[in-house]
Amino acid sequence: EIVLTQSPGTLSLSPGERATLSCRASQSVSSSYLAWYQQKPGQAPRLLIYGASSRATGIPDRFSGSGSGTDFTLTISRLEPEDFAVYYCQQYGSSRTWTFGQGTKVEIK
Amino acid sequence: QVQLVQSGAEVKKPGSSVKVSCKASGGTFSSYTISWVRQAPGQGLEWMGRIIPILGIANYAQKFQGRVTITADKSTSTAYMELSSLRSEDTAVYYCARAISAYFDLWGRGTLVTVSS
Numbered sequence: 001e002i003v004l005t006q007s008p009g010t011l012s013l014s015p016g017e018r019a020t021l022s023c024r025a026s027q028s029v030s031s032s033y034l035a036w037y038q039q040k041p042g043q044a045p046r047l048l049i050y051g052a053s054s055r056a057t058g059i060p061d062r063f064s065g066s067g068s069g070t071d072f073t074l075t076i077s078r079l080e081p082e083d084f085a086v087y088y089c090q091q092y093g094s095s096r097t098w099t100f101g102q103g104t105k106v107e108i109k
Numbered sequence: 110q111v112q113l114v115q116s117g118a119e120v121k122k123p124g125s126s127v128k129v130s131c132k133a134s135g136g137t138f139s140s141y142t143i144s145w146v147r148q149a150p151g152q153g154l155e156w157m158g159r160i161i162p163i164l165g166i167a168n169y170a171q172k173f174q175g176r177v178t179i180t181a182d183k184s185t186s187t188a189y190m191e192l193s194s195l196r197s198e199d200t201a202v203y204y205c206a207r208a209i210s211a212y213f214d215l216w217g218r219g220t221l222v223t224v225s226s
Contacts, residue, residue: 001171032210032211033211033212035211035212035213037154037213039154044204044206044216044217044218044219045154045204045206045213045216046216047212047213047214050211050212050214051212056214088153088154090154090212090213091211092210092211092212096159096168097156097168097170098144098146098156098159098208098211099156100146100153100154100155100156101153102153103153103154
């Protein structure tokens with residue numbers, strides 16, 4: 001089973017700053033099968049990025065995804081107040097199972 | 110616009126079972142798959158299993174094999190997740206989520222299941 005490790009655990013930044021979140025896989029992951037989600041307290045996760053770099057419908061262009069193989073990155077170019085949340089990466093494996101990273105919390109500094 | 114509407118919160122005794130439902134309101138399951146993902150208090154997301162409703166075929170995360178059963182009723186566009194032999198560690202919010210290919214584009218609002226004696 002592929003394990004996804006996200007870093008850092010917590011990112012303390014100010015509005016307007018750039019956020020860079022990392023997701024590292026224990027084995028190579030198809031870029032087509034890597035996604036990112038945002039979750040705010042008391043809410044269900046929301047799809048941000050799929051296929052490693054494609055923005056989901058309605059997602060602002062300040063969110064971008066990149067990477068391949070075992071290393072993937074979610075970048076928020078300029079943090080808006082509504083972007084402070086927890087972010088999860090997710091992969092779909094050849095065994096028809098899904099796994100999530102443990103999450104990165106982006107908090108206001 | 111399709112929404113996934115989940116059943117209400119449950120309180121269960123250790124050792125019992127719980128069955129949570131997820132109805133596609135405003136549409137059908139079509140060719141999508143429905144997964145169940147849980148989140149314990151203050152913890153991350155954990156995928157439990159999924160079903161392909163039009164085929165009735167399910168597969169599960171190894172951790173939950175033998176304890177979880179996911180079913181679907183095509184006629185009502187409703188999926189179900191039943192978890193047995195409940196223990197306190199199963200206290201969590203349980204989400205259903207629709208998968209297009211490899212990612213989840215639509216989520217239910219979650220069902221809180223509390224396991225307590």
